[in-house]
Amino acid sequence: MPQSDALSQARALFTGPDGTVRSLSAADGGPWRGPTVVAPAGSCRPGAPVGLAHRASTGRLDAGYAGADGSIQVMSSVRGRGWHAPAAVAPTGTCAPGAAVTLAHQRTRDQLDALCTGTDGAVLTLWAAGGEPWRGPAPLTPAGTCAPGTPVGLGRSGPAERLEAVFAGADGSVQALWADVDHPWHGPAVLAPPGTCAPGTGVTLASQVDAGRLTALFTGADGSVQVMWADSGGPWTGPEVVAPAGNCAPGSPVSLAHGKSAERLAAVVAGVDGSVLALSAAGEAGWRGPVTAAPPGTCAPATAIGLGHRAAAQRLDAVFAGADGAVHAMWTLRDGSWREPEEIAPPGAAARGAAVALTHRGPVPGT
Numbered sequence: 001m002p003q004s005d006a007l008s009q010a011r012a013l014f015t016g017p018d019g020t021v022r023s024l025s026a027a028d029g030g031p032w033r034g035p036t037v038v039a040p041a042g043s044c045r046p047g048a049p050v051g052l053a054h055r056a057s058t059g060r061l062d063a064g065y066a067g068a069d070g071s072i073q074v075m076s077s078v079r080g081r082g083w084h085a086p087a088a089v090a091p092t093g094t095c096a097p098g099a100a101v102t103l104a105h106q107r108t109r110d111q112l113d114a115l116c117t118g119t120d121g122a123v124l125t126l127w128a129a130g131g132e133p134w135r136g137p138a139p140l141t142p143a144g145t146c147a148p149g150t151p152v153g154l155g156r157s158g159p160a161e162r163l164e165a166v167f168a169g170a171d172g173s174v175q176a177l178w179a180d181v182d183h184p185w186h187g188p189a190v191l192a193p194p195g196t197c198a199p200g201t202g203v204t205l206a207s208q209v210d211a212g213r214l215t216a217l218f219t220g221a222d223g224s225v226q227v228m229w230a231d232s233g234g235p236w237t238g239p240e241v242v243a244p245a246g247n248c249a250p251g252s253p254v255s256l257a258h259g260k261s262a263e264r265l266a267a268v269v270a271g272v273d274g275s276v277l278a279l280s281a282a283g284e285a286g287w288r289g290p291v292t293a294a295p296p297g298t299c300a301p302a303t304a305i306g307l308g309h310r311a312a313a314q315r316l317d318a319v320f321a322g323a324d325g326a327v328h329a330m331w332t333l334r335d336g337s338w339r340e341p342e343e344i345a346p347p348g349a350a351a352r353g354a355a356v357a358l359t360h361r362g363p364v365p366g367t
Contacts, residue, residue, distance in 0.1 A: 100151035155205030306358025
C-alpha cells in the first residue's frame, strides 16, 4: 500500500503478528504516524527482522526480508512516492523463514548489496547495480559456516570503500569477509576464537569514515557486550568487554549508531531483565556504561531495538516492540539522558519482541 513520505525524516519497519510488514514515520520533531501496512499478511514470519538501507544522494530507502517461504523479498521507497510492492529476488527455500537480510549501498557506485545466511549455513550475497536486475544469490562461504538465519553485519572501511561483513560462526567464533569496489569477496577470516559468542548472534557494524574506523559490537556467550574495531582497512583489534557478563541474554542483538558527531557512537541493547541498556563512546576515551535507559520489563529479553541519529533534532531515537506487541519510542535529551518510552503503536501492532529497523533521512555523521 503506497504512502507519501515527503516530510518523513525517520522511518521504522517491523513485522506484525499476521506476517505483514508495517511502517511508522515521523517528520522532524513531529509525532510518529502509522503503522501502515506495506506488505500483506503472510509475507513473512511474525517477528522477522527487516533490513533497511538509505541512499542519501537519491532519498531512496530499500528494505529486504526473508519471506514466509524462505525467499528473499525487497521493496523500495523514493521520497514522496511511497513503498513499492515487495518483489522476490531469490527463490523459495533460499533461507530460513525469519532469517535476517542485511543491506548496504556502495558509496562510489550505484550498487545495493544484500547478505544473508542460507538454509545450509552458507553466507549468501545478492546485488543490484543501477537499474539492472538483481544477481545471485551466490555463496561466499561453505555450507555450515554459521547457523542458518544468522544475521550478517555490513559496513564500509578504509580509503578503498571496502565492504566488510562480520558474523558469528557455527562454533561461536567471529568471522569476516571483505570486498573492495569491483573486486570479489575474500575470506572468511576468523577474528575471534570459537566460543566468543553464541551461534546465531548478530554482529552490528558502524563506519566512521572520517576517522577511518569500523566498529563491531555483539553480545558474548556470557551475556557481556563486546567490541572490536579495525582502522583504515587494517587488521581487527579485540574483542574487549564493554559491559560485563550477565547484562544480556547471550545472542541479544546490539544496535549501534553515530551520535552528534562522527567521533561519537551510541549503542543500545535489551537487558536480561527486559530493561533497555545504553552505552556510548567518544574519540579515544573508550566506552562508557551501560546505563539503564528504560526500566526492567520494558521489553522482552533479546529484543532487537532500532537506533538512529535524527540530525535535525540533534538527538538519538530508539524504537522497539514491547512484550505486548506495542511499539515504543524513546530519545535522548539535551543532557544525554533518555526520555522514558512512549507508545507509538498499540498492543498487538507488532509481533511480541519483533525486531524494529530504524533509519533517518538526511546526513549521518561520519558517513
